[in-house]
Amino acid sequence: MPDFQTEKALVRAYHDAICKAPVGEESETLARFTSPDWYWRGMHPFHERNGAEAVADVYWTPLKTAFTRLQRRPDIFLAGRNEMDGFNSVWVVSMGHLMGLFDRPWLGIRPTGRITMLRYAEFNKVEDGRITETAMFCDIPQVMMQAGQNPFPPQTGAHLVQPGPMTHEGLMWDAQDPATGEATLAAINAMLGDMGRRERTKNDRPGYAGDLARTWHDDMIWWGPAGIGATYTIERYIKQHAAPFREALNDGYRFNGHLCRVAEGHFGGFFGWANLTVKNSGGYMGMPAGPGPADMRVVDMYREEDGKLAENWIFIDLLHWLNMQGLDVLGRMAGLQHDA
Structure with a gap:
């Protein structure tokens, strides 16, 4: 190997x-x-x-x-x-x-x-x-x-300069046991399989919590991007991220797939270009309903522990997603500074 x-x-x-x-x-x-x-x-x-x-x-x-x-x-x-x-x-x-x-x-x-x-x-x-x-x-x-120039309304999660893994074992400079990476990839794929199994219905929080419990530890930490924020435990993850996301972006939801998915040791992740295409039906991140579908380019990085996922770091190209809906965040900020 x-x-x-x-x-x-x-x-x-x-x-x-x-x-x-x-x-x-x-x-x-x-x-x-x-x-x-x-x-x-x-x-x-x-x-x-x-x-x-x-x-x-x-x-x-x-x-x-x-x-x-x-x-x-x-x-x-x-x-x-x-x-x-x-x-x-x-x-x-x-x-x-x-x-x-x-x-x-x-x-x-x-x-x-x-x-x-x-x-x-x-x-x-x-x-x-x-x-x-x-x-x-x-x-x-x-x-x-x-820099004190927050472009978003208040977040549902917590905004932090985010720490690394709780176990401090994410820097795998040396060779790792291949079996550990295979187990991590299996845990990631099991989670992805559950995501695709249940129909994305609004207000189905109990059913979704049951799905998550199969592949996530209850004290999971979801380190979300600025604009959404971080959440802790399955219950707060659903309340502070997953439910608002599903309820506002359910219409026209399309999963486009990943370009790379890898794992080594107890860590793994993937990216897509774009992973998702979603339509904002109104309210998400303080935005009105979107004029049409918009792409989400996403990275997910995970830490696995005892066969389940324990931590998840998320990167979403929110500036691109918002720009496709007609909101140029960087351009608006530059214009405000010019006017000032």
């Missing part, structure tokens, strides 16, 4: 190099680790890019210009074969925070001069010693909130 140490070493070297690269040298640094046709997916307003120069121009150079002394603080690091292509490709996954001193504007967000944490989850496909695909999810609204 492969231990993925070669792929992990490449991604760790890339992570170290991009943080240490002087501003203006991001493109050359990225090119050392990526293929010439590197396909990069980023959240709104970055979207899809090809090649080191394009990714540096749209993401890394502006970020490092704004966040001085940038450092990566990972909480989860794993590698595995992708279930979605028959376990053929190898992906290395990292999740945590990018931290820096927020000294210059970024995406129209006013700087604070203080430590600022950018939640991220990054999936890197490695082939022949190069990164050939990347999905880079980051929680931009969380940065807005830290």
Whole structure:
């Protein structure tokens, strides 16, 4: 069985190099680790890019210009074969925070001069010693909130700079027992199977709680994105996230599938592009009813314990989802600042 140490070493070297690269040298640094046709997916307003120069121009150079002394603080690091292509490709996954001193504007967000944490989850496909695909999810609204520029009404969950796993064992630099990762993937797939089994009916909280109890520990923690927030225990998860989500976004709900789903050790996760297409029937996140279906690009990362899921970190490209409904959050913020 492969231990993925070669792929992990490449991604760790890339992570170290991009943080240490002087501003203006991001493109050359990225090119050392990526293929010439590197396909990069980023959240709104970055979207899809090809090649080191394009990714540096749209993401890394502006970020490092704004966040001085940038450092990566990972909480989860794993590698595995992708279930979605028959376990053929190898992906290395990292999740945590990018931290820096927020000294210059970024995406129209006013700087604070203080430590600022950018939640991220990054999936890197490695082939022949190069990164050939990347999905880079980051929680931009969380940065807005830290800077005192909250774009959303009050959340149903708690807004936090989120901690890593309770067990502190998410950084799997070394090879892991394959059987543990297989059990984690089985737990994730059992949960996904239950999600697809029950019809998405409104106000069916008791039935949904029973479904969750089969695959989740009762003291589960759901670390949701800024705009929704974090919840704790099955009962509060349903009350503070799942029920509002299902009741407002039930119409026209479509699951589009995942592009990558991997696990190693007691951790695993997936992303899609887009995972879901949903129509807002009104009220969700303080929004009026949407004019039509809109896409949700989502990352889920999980910690497994004794055959059930214990923690879940969520990234949703809410800025893209809202933009598809006619609300340009970043544009509105920039306009308000210009008017002021």
